[in-house]
Amino acid sequence: EAQVTQNPRYLITVTGKKLTVTCSQNMNHEYMSWYRQDPGLGLRQIYYSMNVEVTDKGDVPEGYKVSRKEKRNFPLILESPSPNQTSLYFCASSSHPGRGYEYQETQYFGPGTRLLVL
Amino acid sequence: AQKITQTQPGMFVQEKEAVTLDCTYDTSDPSYGLFWYKQPSSGEMIFLIYQGSYDQQNATEGRYSLNFQKARKSANLVISASQLGDSAMYFCAMREGPNNDMRFGAGTRLTVKP
Numbered sequence: 001e002a003q004v005t006q007n008p009r010y011l012i013t014v015t016g017k018k019l020t021v022t023c024s025q026n027m028n029h030e031y032m033s034w035y036r037q038d039p040g041l042g043l044r045q046i047y048y049s050m051n052v053e054v055t056d057k058g059d060v061p062e063g064y065k066v067s068r069k070e071k072r073n074f075p076l077i078l079e080s081p082s083p084n085q086t087s088l089y090f091c092a093s094s095s096h097p098g099r100g101y102e103y104q105e106t107q108y109f110g111p112g113t114r115l116l117v118l
Numbered sequence: 119a120q121k122i123t124q125t126q127p128g129m130f131v132q133e134k135e136a137v138t139l140d141c142t143y144d145t146s147d148p149s150y151g152l153f154w155y156k157q158p159s160s161g162e163m164i165f166l167i168y169q170g171s172y173d174q175q176n177a178t179e180g181r182y183s184l185n186f187q188k189a190r191k192s193a194n195l196v197i198s199a200s201q202l203g204d205s206a207m208y209f210c211a212m213r214e215g216p217n218n219d220m221r222f223g224a225g226t227r228l229t230v231k232p
Binding site for chain 1: 155
């Protein structure tokens with residue numbers, strides 16, 4: 001079954017304790033992305049990756065790190081979490097849609113990770 | 119600047135009636151894609167419908183249709199014959215640019231009343 005998996009699904013941690021949220025896709029997608037969802041703000045992109053070893057900042061990258069050593073995995077790292085990073089996090093992937101009007105390829109989302117930082 | 123605007127934080131509709139969820143967008147790129155997603159209370163993001171900037175006809179997928187007005191930069195979602203299971207958050211999104219960035223609106227919470 002084609003899917004994006006995230007772990008853990010729920011996480012409660014304390015300020016300053018490093019954590020990693022894993023993301024894996026089995027669709028051989030080039031493009032992967034992390035979003036956070038907050039009430040009234042929709043989903044905001046944290047980081048994205050166009051392919052292996054290629055990552056770039058989204059709209060809200062502060063306090064986060066990512067890596068893309070393999071095509072299927074795109075972990076999100078919070079080196080020193082703070083309470084303002086309490087949020088719902090989504091990983092997503094898609095094939096590279098190219099240029100022009102070929103944006104039809106939707107992104108496939110993971111189930112989400114609910115993070116609470118105390 | 120906000121790229122995607124959903125002006126209706128909450129909407130109510132009677133079961134079996136149609137409802138329109140508004141979405142306006144801002145871009146200077148001639149090539150872009152517009153998407154609608156549904157997020158039920160369980161939290162997952164479900165893709166509903168897509169409209170390309172060069173598509174001449176409005177997209178339809180079952181009970182979902184997209185009212186695309188390019189000159190007005192609007193991409194409203196129309197749900198016909200609403201069902202109780204349609205109660206959810208709905209997000210409008212746009213994908214554009216060489217980095218394929220996807221931007222989301224703040225969402226509209228739809229409640230279907232029996």
